[in-house]
Amino acid sequence: MFAQERAEKIIQLLNENQKVVVKELSKRFDVTEDCIRKDLKTLEKQGIIKRTYGGGVLNRQFAPHDDILRRVNINLEGKIKIAEKAFELIKPGETIFLDISSINILIAEKIAKGNKKLLVITNMIDIIRTFSKCDHVDVIGTGGVFNKEVNGFVGSSAIECISKHKVNRAFIGSCGVNMFDKSITTYDIEDGNTKKAIISSAKKVYLVIENKKFYYDATYKFAEISDVNVIIVDEVPDKKIRTELEKMNVELI
Numbered sequence: 001m002f003a004q005e006r007a008e009k010i011i012q013l014l015n016e017n018q019k020v021v022v023k024e025l026s027k028r029f030d031v032t033e034d035c036i037r038k039d040l041k042t043l044e045k046q047g048i049i050k051r052t053y054g055g056g057v058l059n060r061q062f063a064p065h066d067d068i069l070r071r072v073n074i075n076l077e078g079k080i081k082i083a084e085k086a087f088e089l090i091k092p093g094e095t096i097f098l099d100i101s102s103i104n105i106l107i108a109e110k111i112a113k114g115n116k117k118l119l120v121i122t123n124m125i126d127i128i129r130t131f132s133k134c135d136h137v138d139v140i141g142t143g144g145v146f147n148k149e150v151n152g153f154v155g156s157s158a159i160e161c162i163s164k165h166k167v168n169r170a171f172i173g174s175c176g177v178n179m180f181d182k183s184i185t186t187y188d189i190e191d192g193n194t195k196k197a198i199i200s201s202a203k204k205v206y207l208v209i210e211n212k213k214f215y216y217d218a219t220y221k222f223a224e225i226s227d228v229n230v231i232i233v234d235e236v237p238d239k240k241i242r243t244e245l246e247k248m249n250v251e252l253i
Contacts, residue, residue, distance in 0.1 A: 006031075006039055011048060014058040016240040021055040063175040063187075063216035068150050072102045075210055078234030082208050083107045085232050085253055086171055087114065089206070094168040095119040097198050098127050100152040100191060101173025103208040105130070111137060121165055123194060124152035140165070147188065154190040159197040170202035172228070174209055175218035179244050182225045185218035192222030204229045211235040225250060 006029055013020050025036045040056045043049045049056040072079075083106035090096060090111070098104040098120055108130040111118060115136055122128060123142040131137045144158030172195055176185045184207065186192045199205050205228045214237055230251040236242070237252070245252050 003039060003042075007043060010039060010043065012238050014049060014056070016238060019052070019055055019057045023054070025055075058215075063185075063213070063218050068100065068102055072105060074102075075212075075234070078210050079103050079106055081234045082210070082232050083110050086206065086208060087111065089253075090116060090118065090169065092116040092118070095121065095165070097162075097165075097167045097170040097202060098122045098124065099170065099172045099195060099198055100124045100150045100154075101171070101208060103173060103210075104171055107171060107208070121162070121167060122152075123154065123158050123162075124150075126151060144194075145190070147191065150188060150191055152191075154188065154194045158194050162194070162197040162201050165201055167202050169204050169206060170198050171206045171208050172198060172223075174207060174213060176216035177207070177209060177214050177225065177231075178217055179214060179225070179241055182248075183217075183221040184223040184225060184228070185221050187218045187220060189220050192220045195222045199223060199227055207231045209233060211237050214241055 010020060010025065022033050022036050026033045040049060040051050043056070044051050048059060050059040079102065082103050086107045087110040096118060098108055100123060104124065105126050108127040111120065112130050112134050117136045119138045119140070120131060121140045121142065123144065128139055128141050131139045142153050142158040142161040144153035144161070145155040147154050174184050175187055186195065207228045209231065211233045226248050228250060230253055231245065232253045242252060
């Protein structure tokens with residue numbers, strides 16, 4: 001087994017058990033303990049684990065805090081997969097909400113290129129712009145306080161507008177999802193409060209995230225995992241995550 005394959009297996013074990021032991025890994029992979037220590041040292045340098053005496057524990061990281069438009073092209077292939085899955089779920093004639101999210105920009109582009117007649121409500125400038133020449137899509141912008149960092153409207157005025165609508169489906173982005181404390185997080189408090197309002201307005205709530213977000217946290221909790229109905233991902237997460245989501249009756253697509 002190559003070192004990279006071993007590292008991936010070690011990460012999987014960490015996600016399932018929260019810790020690993022050098023002696024146990026040595027026997028499992030039939031390599032020396034020194035070899036395993038080198039593997040753990042490499043994973044620690046990558047920020048994935050924290051080494052302990054005789055082993056290592058999973059080191060949860062804070063999500064990168066970048067401008068949202070800079071994030072659009074990061075892991076573009078994975079985000080397109082998520083957008084395609086989301087688009088297939090939307091039925092003609094529905095009212096949907098597209099929250100502030102780099103993935104939701106791609107969902108909007110899919111809708112714009114399609115022919116499904118929809119009413120889209122959004123608080124993101126780039127999504128509004130995407131539909132500027134679409135005859136088959138009606139758009140409602142929430143208005144509110146414009147937040148340059150997230151490129152959208154947040155706060156009490158946006159929330160007031162959102163509260164007046166009921167939507168068939170809401171697609172929500174997030175900076176991180178923590179399976180241990182069951183939290184969904186973002187960085188900006190007003191963005192988080194606006195997301196809460198969007199969740200309350202929807203018959204069905206979809207969290208659109210890359211698989212790696214299960215290993216990230218941000219600073220403001222805006223929802224519990226049980227507040228969403230479906231999580232749409234680019235890659236299938238590990239068995240432990242799948243099992244926990246099943247227990248909470250949260251569908252994984």
